[in-house]
Amino acid sequence: MKCIWVFLFMVFSFSANAELIRSQVATNRTTKLSVYSYYIPETCSSAALPKVSFVKKPEHGVVRFVQSRSALPKTAGKCAGKQTNDLIMYYSPDKDFRGTDKVVTKFRMYSAGRVISGGNTYEIEIK
Numbered sequence: 001m002k003c004i005w006v007f008l009f010m011v012f013s014f015s016a017n018a019e020l021i022r023s024q025v026a027t028n029r030t031t032k033l034s035v036y037s038y039y040i041p042e043t044c045s046s047a048a049l050p051k052v053s054f055v056k057k058p059e060h061g062v063v064r065f066v067q068s069r070s071a072l073p074k075t076a077g078k079c080a081g082k083q084t085n086d087l088i089m090y091y092s093p094d095k096d097f098r099g100t101d102k103v104v105t106k107f108r109m110y111s112a113g114r115v116i117s118g119g120n121t122y123e124i125e126i127k
Contacts, residue, residue, distance in 0.1 A: 044079035050109035
């Protein structure tokens, strides 16, 4: 089972590029597909969580979002180890389904007086 963590650290851009994320999921298993985590580099504080909606819902499973907190990775420089708010995206395939599924999301948030928006396409292979 392969989990992909996607940390989206955006503060100053007005829009983010859409990203294609491929993932493998085991049949009958819930898998973490993505983690949306935003912070303000100057203060190392969490930004507001994004509002995520579906452009295309999965046809062979369900997606749920869970709020959480985690430490920023080493790549966050001076902010590494600081706690931030996260929005975790989980995918659960339909019972005994094998094949492919696709989810397309878009997100929007406000940070430092700016609107940040973007989206992701998830191509999921269920084995």
